[in-house]
Amino acid sequence: MADLRSTALKAHPDARVPVPRREKGIMVRARRAAFAPSDGRGREPMVEAATYGLAGRNYYAIRDGSNPPYGRAIDGAIDRLLLRQGVAEALVRVEAALARYGLGLWLHDCWRPLAAQRGLWAYFEAKIRRDNPNWLDLQVGHAVGKMVADPRHFDAADPGTWPPHSTGGAVDLVLRERATNRLFDFGAREVHMRAAQHVLD
Numbered sequence: 001m002a003d004l005r006s007t008a009l010k011a012h013p014d015a016r017v018p019v020p021r022r023e024k025g026i027m028v029r030a031r032r033a034a035f036a037p038s039d040g041r042g043r044e045p046m047v048e049a050a051t052y053g054l055a056g057r058n059y060y061a062i063r064d065g066s067n068p069p070y071g072r073a074i075d076g077a078i079d080r081l082l083l084r085q086g087v088a089e090a091l092v093r094v095e096a097a098l099a100r101y102g103l104g105l106w107l108h109d110c111w112r113p114l115a116a117q118r119g120l121w122a123y124f125e126a127k128i129r130r131d132n133p134n135w136l137d138l139q140v141g142h143a144v145g146k147m148v149a150d151p152r153h154f155d156a157a158d159p160g161t162w163p164p165h166s167t168g169g170a171v172d173l174v175l176r177e178r179a180t181n182r183l184f185d186f187g188a189r190e191v192h193m194r195a196a197q198h199v200l201d
Contacts, residue, residue: 037159041086046168049081049107052088054095055176056081056107060116074123076115083110084168091171102178109172112165117151124148 049056059067060077083091087110095104112120124144132140141150149163164170175184 041084041169042167044084044086044168046082046111047085047088049083049088049091049110052092054081054088054091054105054107055181056105056110056173058110059108059172060112060120070123074116075119076113076117077119078113078116081107081110082168083171087169087171091173098175099178104176104178105173106176106181106183107171107173109165110170111168112163112170114151114154114163114166117149117154117163117166120148121151 058077058079058081060070060074061079062070063073065071091105091107098104121144124147125140128135128140128143132143135143141152144150149165151163151166153161154163154166155161174186176182177184
């Protein structure tokens with residue numbers, strides 16, 4: 001991972017602005033965002049990130065063990081990075097803005113098939129059950145739901161049940177240093193590790 005004290009990062013005019021702290025549960029509430037069927041963005045085609053010059057690798061599809069804490073590909077994960085066309089175009093604009101600082105984006109995950117969402121749920125469910133053998137199903141489901149969107153009640157006719165990554169509009173990403181492709185570690189790996197260790201407080 002790249003050094004966060006990089007001169008490229010320090011040169012940014014907002015470098016001295018502190019990152020706001022987010023309250024607990026913000027990810028859970030983000031999954032409840034309203035879906036507007038009349039919004040044309042929902043009908044955009046899915047595109048390959050690489051076609052738009054966006055770099056990355058699907059973290060959940062890595063098979064060589066270099067994706068802790070999973071250490072393997074998640075069931076259902078795909079090697080491709082697909083996203084809605086409008087999202088890709090927006091990220092291209094972000095890339096252009098970052099370029100003058102010697103920075104770019106690195107995509108870890110975009111559109112996620114429902115099978116991969118189920119695979120992630122199964123991974124964390126098994127972990128929680130191992131760590132808490134006396135918990136009721138309701139307790140396990142609640143704990144897993146703090147880490148990953150629940151795919152168990154997915155209904156194609158009900159947008160309220162759609163995991164965000166299944167819409168093509170959600171992207172997990174970090175910054176990278178263009179010259180070296182080193183990634184800036186903003187805690188994503190720690191989030192994965194904390195989740196796997198069941199640190200939910």
